[in-house]
Amino acid sequence: MFTSLAPTTVRLRTGLQALAGAAATPLVPADYLDLLDPLRSRTALRARIVEVRPETPGVATIVLQPGPGWQRHVPGQYLRIGVDVDGVRHWRAYSLTSRPGASDRTITITVTAIADGLVSGHLVHDARPGQLVHLEPATGEFTLPPTPPRQVLFVTAGSGLTPVLGMLRSHLDVLDDVVVVHSSPTARDVIAGDELRAMAAAGHIRLIERHTATDGRLDAAQLAGLVPDLTQRETWACGPAGLLDALEEHFAADGLLEQLHVERFRPVIIEAGDGGTVTFLGTGREVETDGATSLLDAGEDAGELMPSGCRMGICFGCVVPLRSGAVRDLRTGEVTVAAAGDDVRVQTCINTAAAACELDL
Numbered sequence: 001m002f003t004s005l006a007p008t009t010v011r012l013r014t015g016l017q018a019l020a021g022a023a024a025t026p027l028v029p030a031d032y033l034d035l036l037d038p039l040r041s042r043t044a045l046r047a048r049i050v051e052v053r054p055e056t057p058g059v060a061t062i063v064l065q066p067g068p069g070w071q072r073h074v075p076g077q078y079l080r081i082g083v084d085v086d087g088v089r090h091w092r093a094y095s096l097t098s099r100p101g102a103s104d105r106t107i108t109i110t111v112t113a114i115a116d117g118l119v120s121g122h123l124v125h126d127a128r129p130g131q132l133v134h135l136e137p138a139t140g141e142f143t144l145p146p147t148p149p150r151q152v153l154f155v156t157a158g159s160g161l162t163p164v165l166g167m168l169r170s171h172l173d174v175l176d177d178v179v180v181v182h183s184s185p186t187a188r189d190v191i192a193g194d195e196l197r198a199m200a201a202a203g204h205i206r207l208i209e210r211h212t213a214t215d216g217r218l219d220a221a222q223l224a225g226l227v228p229d230l231t232q233r234e235t236w237a238c239g240p241a242g243l244l245d246a247l248e249e250h251f252a253a254d255g256l257l258e259q260l261h262v263e264r265f266r267p268v269i270i271e272a273g274d275g276g277t278v279t280f281l282g283t284g285r286e287v288e289t290d291g292a293t294s295l296l297d298a299g300e301d302a303g304e305l306m307p308s309g310c311r312m313g314i315c316f317g318c319v320v321p322l323r324s325g326a327v328r329d330l331r332t333g334e335v336t337v338a339a340a341g342d343d344v345r346v347q348t349c350i351n352t353a354a355a356a357c358e359l360d361l
Contacts, residue, residue: 044345045069045135047081050106052127056189058113059159060124061097063106066135072100073107073138075170076163076236076263080342081109082134085122088335089134091344092119093265095163096138097192099170110191112159136343142236142263143167149234150176153227155247157183157218157239161191163263164238168196172204179227183210183218183239220246231256238263276353280304281323282361294330295348295359304361306348313350322346325357 047070051063073079078095094109113124142163144152152175154164161182168178184190190209200207208226210218220243224230237247237260244262251260274291278298287302289295296318299306309317313331324340328351335354338344348359 045137047107047133047135049127049129049131049133051129052123055110055191056193058124059110059191060113061108061110062123062127063108064133064135065104065106070105070107070135071137074140074143075100075166076143077138077140077166078142078163079107079109079138080136080344082136082336082344083119083122083127084133084334085118087333088337090119090337091134091136091339091342095166095263097162097165097169099166110159110162110165112191140263142238142261144171144236148175151229151233152178153230153233153235154178154180154182155218155223155235155237155239155243156180157243159191160237160239160243160263160265162238164236165192167236168199168205172199175204178205179208179233180205181208181210181218181223181226183212183243185213186211218243220250223247223250234259234261236261236263238265273355276325276356278353279356279358280361281358289353291328291352291354292330293352295327295346295351295353298353299348299359299361306361308349311349313347316347318348319345320348321360323358323360325353326355327351327357328354 045067047064047066049062050065053061053063055061073096075096078093080091080093082089082091094111096107097110098106098108111120111123113121140163144167148171154167156164164180168180172178180196182190182196187193187209190196196205196207199205212218227233231254235251237244241264244264247260248257248262251257275289278287278289278295279285280287280299280302283304285302285304287298289298296306296308296311307318307320309315311318322336322338322344323342324338326335326337327346328335330350330352336344336346336351338357
């Protein structure tokens with residue numbers, strides 16, 4: 001009996017979906033579901049903050065529950081997170097510190113609140129569980145190869161430890177011989193210090209801590225003394241630019257540069273204003289806008305072939321990558337910022353230039 005009714009049930013369900021879609025035009029039922037459950041959005045990758053876990057003074061781990069569009073990351077990679085602060089969306093990059101594929105599907109970033117750091121300060125001191133943030137897919141090449149070398153050295157300082165934490169938490173079972181040289185002001189300032197010391201006590205790693213308050217800054221030339229078999233180790237290093245520059249110079253002088261892998265954090269500050277030069281990277285055409293004209297209209301007026309749909313910010317048919325610069329939402333005043341080379345998606349029909357910006361069509 002149930003088998004004979006199945007086709008009728010399917011047709012009825014299909015008909016109801018079509019009726020709902022017609023009634024919802026220009027939205028479709030899925031759009032309303034996106035409003036009720038923002039994490040399931042088909043057009044934007046978002047996450048909900050689950051927990052803000054203090055680590056050391058001024059440092060916190062942010063536990064995130066991403067939407068279903070999140071793809072598994074590789075330990076050592078970073079993500080870009082978009083955080084709304086006082087009506088302006090700011091994008092920053094943070095290393096992922098969690099193992100990929102957690103059973104609860106959460107991921108973590110560990111953030112250091114820097115002086116005058118708008119986003120880092122907000123995440124560490126003001127973010128609360130339940131807050132929504134925007135995400136981009138994980139990226140980065142500061143990762144271990146599929147078959148890790150037998151002897152590995154990690155050299156880190158300050159928050160440069162964060163990508164290495166992700167690798168250690170994920171790969172200890174396949175790493176045979178690991179040395180970690182980490183520099184921080186004091187023992188109390190070592191991010192995940194208790195966890196690292198427990199790894200060392202269990203024999204998983206050899207941990208060498210350098211505390212600048214008493215030992216002074218880590219000198220690249222000191223590494224050979226701290227790690228006698230340095231020349232036999234593949235090295236991953238992350239930290240302040242001065243340390244990385246010194247390491248590269250030292251390794252190059254010893255003919256070991258191919259064994260050194262570095263990750264550099266780059267601060268980006270873009271001041272938003274009204275209007276600016278819009279560069280369309282596909283054609284190289286540049287257009288001046290006044291801050292009131294949409295990117296879509298500005299592009300079409302200049303002869304660019306612009307993707308579009310409803311022209312109302314509903315269908316997302318006009319979404320293009322913002323590679324750098326700042327744009328402002330004409331409806332809300334919200335500003336979205338991207339650093340050079342980024343791939344932040346924006347709707348051209350409802351955004352205008354808030355500074356010089358580059359669109360990739």
